[in-house]
Amino acid sequence: MSTRDDIVFVVDDDFRLREALHELLTSAGIDAVTFGSAAEFLGYSKPDVPACLILDVDLPDTNGLDLQSQLVPDDHPPIVFITGHGDIPSSVRALKGGAVDFLTKPFSESELLGAVETAIAQDREARRKRCEIGALQQRLSTLTPREREVLPLVVSGLLNKQAAAELGISEVTLQIHRGRIMHKMEAQSLAELVRMAGTLAIPITNARR
Amino acid sequence: MTVPRNGQAIAYSHYRREHEARVIVDSMPGLAWSARHDGTLEILNARLLEYTGESIDCREHAGRGASCWWTQVLHADDVEPWLEAWSHAIETGEPWEIEHRLRRSDGTYRWFRSSCQPVRDRAGQLHRWYGVSLDIDDSRPTQEGVRGGDQSLLHFLDALPAIVWRATADGEPNYINRRASDYSGATLADFQDLKWQQNCVHPDDIATVAREWSRALETGTPYDVLSRNRAADGSYRWFHIRAEPFRDEEGRIIYWYGVDVDIDDRKKAEEALRRSEQELRFLIDTLPAMVWRATPGGDPDYINQRLADFLGRRVTELSQERWREIIHPDDVDIAARDWGVALELVKPLAGQYRFRRADGVYRWFQFHAEPLRDVDGAVVHWYGVQVDIDDNKRMEEALRSTRAELSRASEMATVSQLAASIAHEISQPLAALVANAHASLRWISAKPPNLARAKITAERIIRDGNATADVVSRIRALFKRSDACRTLLDLNEVIDEVSRLLADEASSRNVDISTDLEEGLSPTLADRVQLQQVIANLARNGIDAMDLVDGPSRVLSIRSRRDGDNGLLVEISDQGIGLDDVEKVFEPFFTTKEQGMGMGLAISRWIVEAHQGRVWATSNSPSGTTFSFTLPTSSEDAP
Numbered sequence: 090m091s092t093r094d095d096i097v098f099v100v101d102d103d104f105r106l107r108e109a110l111h112e113l114l115t116s117a118g119i120d121a122v123t124f125g126s127a128a129e130f131l132g133y134s135k136p137d138v139p140a141c142l143i144l145d146v147d148l149p150d151t152n153g154l155d156l157q158s159q160l161v162p163d164d165h166p167p168i169v170f171i172t173g174h175g176d177i178p179s180s181v182r183a184l185k186g187g188a189v190d191f192l193t194k195p196f197s198e199s200e201l202l203g204a205v206e207t208a209i210a211q212d213r214e215a216r217r218k219r220c221e222i223g224a225l226q227q228r229l230s231t232l233t234p235r236e237r238e239v240l241p242l243v244v245s246g247l248l249n250k251q252a253a254a255e256l257g258i259s260e261v262t263l264q265i266h267r268g269r270i271m272h273k274m275e276a277q278s279l280a281e282l283v284r285m286a287g288t289l290a291i292p293i294t295n296a297r298r
Numbered sequence: 299m300t301v302p303r304n305g306q307a308i309a310y311s312h313y314r315r316e317h318e319a320r321v322i323v324d325s326m327p328g329l330a331w332s333a334r335h336d337g338t339l340e341i342l343n344a345r346l347l348e349y350t351g352e353s354i355d356c357r358e359h360a361g362r363g364a365s366c367w368w369t370q371v372l373h374a375d376d377v378e379p380w381l382e383a384w385s386h387a388i389e390t391g392e393p394w395e396i397e398h399r400l401r402r403s404d405g406t407y408r409w410f411r412s413s414c415q416p417v418r419d420r421a422g423q424l425h426r427w428y429g430v431s432l433d434i435d436d437s438r439p440t441q442e443g444v445r446g447g448d449q450s451l452l453h454f455l456d457a458l459p460a461i462v463w464r465a466t467a468d469g470e471p472n473y474i475n476r477r478a479s480d481y482s483g484a485t486l487a488d489f490q491d492l493k494w495q496q497n498c499v500h501p502d503d504i505a506t507v508a509r510e511w512s513r514a515l516e517t518g519t520p521y522d523v524l525s526r527n528r529a530a531d532g533s534y535r536w537f538h539i540r541a542e543p544f545r546d547e548e549g550r551i552i553y554w555y556g557v558d559v560d561i562d563d564r565k566k567a568e569e570a571l572r573r574s575e576q577e578l579r580f581l582i583d584t585l586p587a588m589v590w591r592a593t594p595g596g597d598p599d600y601i602n603q604r605l606a607d608f609l610g611r612r613v614t615e616l617s618q619e620r621w622r623e624i625i626h627p628d629d630v631d632i633a634a635r636d637w638g639v640a641l642e643l644v645k646p647l648a649g650q651y652r653f654r655r656a657d658g659v660y661r662w663f664q665f666h667a668e669p670l671r672d673v674d675g676a677v678v679h680w681y682g683v684q685v686d687i688d689d690n691k692r693m694e695e696a697l698r699s700t701r702a703e704l705s706r707a708s709e710m711a712t713v714s715q716l717a718a719s720i721a722h723e724i725s726q727p728l729a730a731l732v733a734n735a736h737a738s739l740r741w742i743s744a745k746p747p748n749l750a751r752a753k754i755t756a757e758r759i760i761r762d763g764n765a766t767a768d769v770v771s772r773i774r775a776l777f778k779r780s781d782a783c784r785t786l787l788d789l790n791e792v793i794d795e796v797s798r799l800l801a802d803e804a805s806s807r808n809v810d811i812s813t814d815l816e817e818g819l820s821p822t823l824a825d826r827v828q829l830q831q832v833i834a835n836l837a838r839n840g841i842d843a844m845d846l847v848d849g850p851s852r853v854l855s856i857r858s859r860r861d862g863d864n865g866l867l868v869e870i871s872d873q874g875i876g877l878d879d880v881e882k883v884f885e886p887f888f889t890t891k892e893q894g895m896g897m898g899l900a901i902s903r904w905i906v907e908a909h910q911g912r913v914w915a916t917s918n919s920p921s922g923t924t925f926s927f928t929l930p931t932s933s934e935d936a937p
Contacts, residue, residue, distance in 0.1 A: 103726050103727075105726075105730040105761075105762055105765070106726065106729055106733065108758065109729070109730040109731070109732075109762070112733070112734060112751070113734070113740070116736075116737040116744070116748075116751070171729070173721060173722035194726060195732040196729065198732075198739075
């Protein structure tokens with residue numbers, strides 16, 4: 090019945106809560122997969138879709154917070170922590186570690202679903218960004234070494250003349266390089282190229298004086 | 299008596315002469331005989347025949363041949379010298395003399411000295427030999443046989459398992475047995491060499507040996523020394539050397555007879571024994587324990603050095619009940635009783651008593667005693683060992699009190715721990731319950747409603763609700779359990795205990811605890827641990843509340859008061875941040891603190907109410923909160 094392309098992973102050792110969360114998420118039209126332990130979750134081959142991880146702090150095999158710090162950054166779904174007794178240090182640690190929310194049981198439907206939606210949105214955005222960066226990096230890799238020298242100068246906002254002087258080449262040659270860069274990077278405008286450079290974290294070496 | 303006939307050719311006158319001569323010869327106080335010039339026996343006197351018990355036909359027996367009559371009566375060892383003497387005499391015509399043994403008719407040999415004189419005719423021709431044999435056996439010392447060659451005695455002396463020697467009156471050795479020469483590898487001549495004598499005695503023993511020997515020679519008293527004598531291979535062995543003088547009838551010393559007995563093995567065994575005894579004593583004195591021995595009656599008769607050093611007494615200062623002085627006055631009666639029982643029943647004893655050190659300090663000892671019995675079961679001795687366990691004992695005591703304090707502290711700590719675990723226990727099913735409720739609602743409100751799923755979730759809600767209720771009853775049961783632990787308590791005593799326990803924590807957080815306790819309060823029937831928990835919980839709560847307040851006066855005051863006729867009141871006041879809602883504060887999960895479950899006060903209330911008391915909070919002016927609770931006094935104790 091779900092028309093959504095996302096999924097929620099629930100890790101909690103209490104079967105009643107796993108059951109209840111699965112029910113709640115399903116009733117909200119969200120696919121959910123539940124696990125009784127961290128090991129079960131880690132052993133599961135996860136589909137490549139936007140996701141969220143609801144993680145109990147007290148797990149039989151490990152502490153949820155420890156699991157969080159063990160997971161590779163940017164390679165796991167955003168985490169919503171749930172706990173039987175939420176103390177401040179734990180929640181601070183969780184949130185500093187990148188958790189979306191830290192919910193103390195019992196929590197309300199809106200708290201949970203809100204956090205889940207936020208997490209999924211975050212993941213969706215992160216995935217999109219990862220995807221975009223991947224594409225841009227692909228394009229960037231087609232540039233020649235000279236074009237790679239020209240790119241930072243151009244996106245730094247230098248005039249053609251200034252950039253040409255910087256590299257000790259003629260303005261015409263620079264314009265040819267620039268045209269090829271725009272073409273290869275599939276940029277419609279200089280503004281778009283600048284944005285791409287930002288996404289790729291290309292350092293702006295020579296700001297306009 | 300048989301009288302030999304010499305021949306028919308003898309004329310009567312001649313015979314008469316002969317007869318007279320014969321009478322003379324036969325009546326001589328000695329053995330007499332005559333032989334012809336060639337040594338052929340002619341006449342033997344009656345005494346000789348009587349002595350030997352042998353008859354003779356002289357014509358058949360030459361005096362010189364191997365088959366001569368003498369060979370039958372001479373000692374086998376003396377035959378050869380006898381025959382030699384004869385042949386020499388006949389050749390030279392010279393008189394001769396020889397000492398020899400002659401067999402008596404009863405088979406024993408006696409020593410004789412035989413002299414033989416030649417008689418010549420007018421022409422100087424050797425005509426006859428006249429011989430006489432005198433019994434010298436009695437005048438000859440028996441030991442003369444040694445020199446004289448009594449082979450059996452020599453064998454006997456050589457076979458003796460001792461060195462046997464003889465020395466002259468002035469100390470010069472003149473006989474050694476074979477064992478002496480075998481052992482020393484020396485001859486009699488060597489023994490006679492003074493220099494050699496000195497060399498054969500161990501250098502360390504020479505002085506003693508020389509002194510004793512000269513003393514013996516001078517005084518004529520027996521000689522008796524132990525010395526190491528060198529063997530042929532250069533090694534030394536211990537000998538017990540004794541010598542006694544042999545005197546003649548006038549009391550003059552003729553010889554010294556000595557025996558050296560090899561006592562080396564015994565000596566070494568004795569030394570080994572002494573050494574092992576020394577080692578044992580050393581061991582007993584150095585082992586890190588105190589060892590003693592007592593008589594069957596219980597009087598100490600040996601204590602090792604370590605024990606003597608510890609007590610600063612000798613064993614003689616412990617007998618006759620004086621051992622009581624070394625045991626702690628508090629232990630002495632127990633020790634005496636234990637010891638008495640052990641002696642009476644002859645049973646091993648083990649106990650722990652304090653013993654008085656020389657400097658007056660008492661130390662704890664583990665004390666063991668065991669009887670040693672003889673084959674009949676009678677006690678020979680009591681043996682004991684005692685080990686200083688004072689340090690262990692002190693450590694044990696310290697540990698015990700620490701443990702007691704720790705358990706008290708942990709009982710206190712359970713309030714927050716319990717709160718956390720209760721919270722977890724309840725929140726778990728509660729969270730499931732809430733989630734199911736939401737899901738159920740969603741299924742109902744869905745378009746179209748999914749009633750089947752809604753029903754399932756509703757059923758789960760009931761299940762989780764019951765689970766939550768179970769948790770609550772479990773907690774209730776937990777508190778009910780303590781009914782059995784209720785005792786009559788002095789409330790002020792409990793407050794004191796808690797203040798002491800919290801003192802460190804409070805002072806580390808810069809809070810003073812002041813108590814104001816009313817004297818003479820009636821006791822209350824309560825569970826001590828739970829009451830401690832309540833007071834500690836409320837007190838901690840107050841201390842926590844003052845954490846956020848800066849001020850000169852951070853005092854937590856605890857008061858106890860009489861409350862009506864049958865009640866007690868405790869007030870715990872802080873000067874902290876105060877409470878917004880003094881009613882809600884006892885509800886579970888209510889907390890104003892950053893860290894906390896909000897269960898502590900709830901539990902406190904449960905406990906107080908379980909004791910038929912009441913608990914409440916009031917705001918102080920200008921700041922802070924006072925937590926109060928009441929408890930009923932015990933009706934049992936009502937006047």
